[in-house]
Amino acid sequence: MGLVVQKYGGSSVADAEGIKRVAKRIVEAKKNGNQVVVVVSAMGDTTDELIDLAGQVSPMPAGREFDMLLTAGERISMALLAMAIKNLGHEAQSFTGSQAGVITDSVHNKARIIDVTPGRIRTALDEGNIAIVAGFQGVSQDKKDITTLGRGGSDTTAVALAAALDAEVCEIYTDVDGVFTADPRVVKKARKIDWISFEDMLELASSGSKVLLHRCVEYARRYNIPIHVRSSFSGLQGTWVSSESTEQGDQKVEQAIISGVAHDTSEAKITVVGVPDKPGEAAAIFRTIANAEINLDMVVQNVSAAATGLTDISFTLPKTEGRKAIDALERNRPGIGFDSLRYDDQIGKISLVGAGMKTNPGVTATFFEALSDAGVNIELISTSEIRISVVTRADDVPEAVRVVHTAFGLDSDSAEAVVYGGTGR
Numbered sequence: 001m002g003l004v005v006q007k008y009g010g011s012s013v014a015d016a017e018g019i020k021r022v023a024k025r026i027v028e029a030k031k032n033g034n035q036v037v038v039v040v041s042a043m044g045d046t047t048d049e050l051i052d053l054a055g056q057v058s059p060m061p062a063g064r065e066f067d068m069l070l071t072a073g074e075r076i077s078m079a080l081l082a083m084a085i086k087n088l089g090h091e092a093q094s095f096t097g098s099q100a101g102v103i104t105d106s107v108h109n110k111a112r113i114i115d116v117t118p119g120r121i122r123t124a125l126d127e128g129n130i131a132i133v134a135g136f137q138g139v140s141q142d143k144k145d146i147t148t149l150g151r152g153g154s155d156t157t158a159v160a161l162a163a164a165l166d167a168e169v170c171e172i173y174t175d176v177d178g179v180f181t182a183d184p185r186v187v188k189k190a191r192k193i194d195w196i197s198f199e200d201m202l203e204l205a206s207s208g209s210k211v212l213l214h215r216c217v218e219y220a221r222r223y224n225i226p227i228h229v230r231s232s233f234s235g236l237q238g239t240w241v242s243s244e245s246t247e248q249g250d251q252k253v254e255q256a257i258i259s260g261v262a263h264d265t266s267e268a269k270i271t272v273v274g275v276p277d278k279p280g281e282a283a284a285i286f287r288t289i290a291n292a293e294i295n296l297d298m299v300v301q302n303v304s305a306a307a308t309g310l311t312d313i314s315f316t317l318p319k320t321e322g323r324k325a326i327d328a329l330e331r332n333r334p335g336i337g338f339d340s341l342r343y344d345d346q347i348g349k350i351s352l353v354g355a356g357m358k359t360n361p362g363v364t365a366t367f368f369e370a371l372s373d374a375g376v377n378i379e380l381i382s383t384s385e386i387r388i389s390v391v392t393r394a395d396d397v398p399e400a401v402r403v404v405h406t407a408f409g410l411d412s413d414s415a416e417a418v419v420y421g422g423t424g425r
């Protein structure tokens with residue numbers, strides 16, 4: 001008998017009908033002879049509504065209370081799901097993250113899982129129950145306070161439980177049929193990927209693909225837990241994410257040269273203008289940014305104009321950190337020494353990801369030609385072994401993603417990609 005962990009996102013359990021539909025699916029898995037652990041997100045937009053509510057009573061809610069509030073969303077869905085399963089004649093028990101043994105550090109709103117001790121889940125399974133676990137929450141090791149793992153954290157809960165319980169697979173049910181070669185909301189001809197390696201999936205996730213969070217894939221790679229991303233609205237095979245493509249799903253699938261095109265419009269660009277071209281300048285700028293606890297993405301520096309001895313340094317960062325970064329740099333301007341700062345939040349990033357680019361010459365050229373043919377101007381470029389990213393105007397992003405997708409032969413010739421729910425979770 002196998003053990004499977006299934007995770008259902010908020011759009012899959014948006015209302016009572018959704019919960020009943022999901023309950024049937026879970027019972028099917030149980031009837032097929034599996035032990036089943038289910039991780040569930042809050043119904044529909046519940047988490048957003050709770051955040052909104054908190055904002056109405058306090059501009060800066062305390063992290064501890066905020067987490068206590070948000071975890072209520074998952075408690076509602078877990079209890080309702082257990083009821084719906086019992087109504088179908090099967091045994092089910094729901095557990096909070098804390099009861100399920102999800103132990104975290106004490107950083108409220110973005111806690112990290114440090115241990116999973118699923119004793120109660122094991123017992124529940126051994127007694128013939130389906131175990132339902134509230135996603136995205138845990139309990140802090142030192143203070144024993146309730147914590148949350150950050151938005152979208154239920155995927156990480158699912159993978160962590162799958163690792164702790166030595167599950168065969170972690171199934172992530174969402175409102176699309178799997179991981180696509182581009183966001184199907186932007187590229188109608190996006191193609192479902194049958195199998196993708198952890199490495200390519202990690203790059204897609206950090207380049208803006210939202211179907212799986214980076215942290216969840218990182219966890220799965222560390223413990224080598226295969227993930228199967230699929231739709232809870234259809235019976236189709238989804239996308240397998242694992243270290244090797246062997247015998248996953250129906251057939252053996254090969255590694256593609258290019259896995260997909262990701263895009264991200266959540267970043268902004270800061271240009272530090274007129275930086276003296278001497279040792280220690282970049283260090284001073286980025287120490288300032290680091291001390292403000294801001295994560296950077298791309299960094300670009302020009303050679304200095306010989307006459308002035310000054311250069312410009314540009315970098316990208318999450319828009320949400322823009323204000324903080326500008327303030328920190330302005331405060332340290334006397335020490336660093338630069339002329340001015342330019343802030344631009346109308347940028348977008350397009351990334352091409354695929355391990356095959358290591359061994360296939362011409363990928364960069366094809367990428368840039370496609371953008372040029374579409375009249376898209378490139379502002380910044382950065383590359384890793386298996387990724388090329390460019391920054392363009394935000395307005396150019398949808399068209400740029402489409403032309404690059406076509407240029408690499410990724411367009412599907414079958415029906416359009418289906419988006420069943422709408423939120424992508």
Ligand code: ASP
Nearest residue numbers: 041047136151152153154
């Ligand atoms: N309900 C939480 C959120 O909306 C966690 C999750 O869905 O994974 O972010």
Ligand code: MG
Nearest residue numbers: 010041042425
């Ligand atoms: Mg959610």
